[in-house]
Amino acid sequence: MTITTAHGTGTAxxxxxxxxxxxxxxxxxxxxxARAEGAWVTDVEGRRFLDCLAGYSALNFGHGHPALVAAAHEQLDRVTLTSRAFGNDQLGPFCAELSALLGTQMVLPMNTGAEAVESGLKVARKWGYEVKGVPVNRARIVVAGGGFHGRTTTIVGFSTDPDARGGFGPFTPGFDIVAYGDTAALRAAITPDTVAVLIEPVQGEAGVVVPPAGYLAAVREICTADHVLFVADEVQSGLGRTGHLLASRGAGVEADVYLLGKALGGGIMPLSAVIASRDVLGVLQPGQHGSTFGGNPLACAVGRAVVRLMSDDGPGGMLAMARARGAVLAERLGALVGHGVDAVRCVGLWAGVDIDPRLGSGRDVSEALAERGVLVKDTHGSTIRFSPPLVITHAEIAMAVDALRQVLAELR
Structure with a gap:
């Protein structure tokens, strides 16, 4: 069967x-x-939209950042894939430079965020058996309710979202779910067989849910006291989204294992990583874990360019931009509380906005904003999320929030 697509151009x-x-x-x-540049996208009909979602943080540096595109173009002319059957000249430098950026010792490169989480779970279990001394096949991992870590069968098995779980069982055992932000519940869930606590420092898919003050520090204290790995899923929150290199470090906390993805590939290549000490990642031996595309030279070349961007913590760097522009976003969105908005949670250039449900759903508001040239995405009923590229300007933030104000006024 031959499918002809040349005759069509429009959205429909x-x-x-x-x-x-x-x-x-x-x-x-x-x-x-059809096209994109910076914080703007253009559709197949020529309409322009301000992208305030940025691929759920995969496009932290905007569409087509020149340094990232240049790195990709240069590598495309050289070699794109070797598999891990052979080495490539980008893998070692990428791992070394990312390790140096985070101040850790080893990197396990993968492709997607879910792969990073799955890899982190495997490493934590193996560490539990070989280092902590948990009896074989008894390792347990504590996770937080409301979290989102991907959509593989194992991961959705410990999700509390019925849409994610429904119809996909039976699920992998070995996970204990506690309420996010509840230190007492976490402490009570730890047993001698617990090998790790896996949490998002900020729960993105849940609506940019920020933990209570002191919670992450308490997680660190509990994990240290009970010889348990603190695994921080920074796939959405990492690499500048919160105004810090890592959201956990923004709270003054160090994890044992960091999971990165999305922004690590610069919006050009899928690239993720597990980053930890040699004592943790050193438990892996050849043949025990891998990926044909994991650590491919094209992704690593782009990842190295991302690391260079994130290494600049000066006044004009990405982190400073996220903090300054995040403050503007928080102030402007906060002014809408009581005027069609019930609550705003903002950390860095990342906000969850709870719309008054009497005005409509988050989907309704997202569609109305798209009609006004602003792209956001709803989650969990009446909540919408703002996660624009870190390169968005103050004027563009004002445009986005003004559009939301107009939508809410029309819905009231």
Whole structure:
């Protein structure tokens, strides 16, 4: 069968193809992007939109950042993939430079955020058996309710989201779920067989839920006292999103294992990593874990350029930009509380906005904002998220929040 697509150009045509030939696992807004630059995207009909989602933090540095595109172009002309059957000249420097950026010792490169989480779970279990001395096949890992760590079968097995879990069992055993932010519940869940605590320092998919003051420090204290690994899922929160290199470090806390993804690939390549000490990642031996594309030279070349961007913590660096522009976003969104907004949670350039449910759903508001040229995404009913590229300007932030104000006024 031959499918001819050359005759179609509009939004409806492209959405029709997706509906006909793609599995129905997403419910996107009715926008079909054809080009993008910085904080802006242009659809197939020539309409421009301010991107205030940034690929759930995968595009922290904006669309087509020149330093990242240049690194990709240069590497494309050289070599893109070798598999790990051979070495490549980008892998070692990438691991060394990322280790230096985070002040750790070893890196396990993978591709997607979910792969980083799955890899972290495997490493934690193996560490538990070989280092902590947990009896074989008894390792347990404590996780937080409301968290989002990906959509593999193991991960959705400890999700508390019924949409993520429904229809996919049976699930992998060995996980204990406690309430996010509840130190007493965490302490009570620790047993001699516990090998790790896996949490997001800020719960992104849940609506940018920020933990209570002192919670992350308490997690660190509990893990240290009970010889348990603190595994921080920084796939969405890491690399500048919160105004800090890592959200956990923004709270003054060091984890034992960091999971990075999304922004690590610069919005160009899927690239993720598990980063830890030699005592932790050193438990892996050849043949026990791997990935054909993990550590490929193209992704590593882009990742090295990302590391260089993140190494600048000066006034013009990405972290300073996120802190300054995040303060503007928080102030402007905060002014909407009581005017169609019930609550705002903001950390760095990342905000969860709870819309008054009497005005409509988060989806309703997201669609109305798209009609005004601003792209955000809803989550969990009446909440919308703002996570624009760190390169967004103050004027662009004002435009986005003004558009939200207008939408809310029309819905009231």
């Amino acid at each position: 045509f492209h959405e029709g193809l997706v509906h006909a030939y793609s599995a129905n696992n997403y419910h996107p807004l009715p926008v079909v992007v």
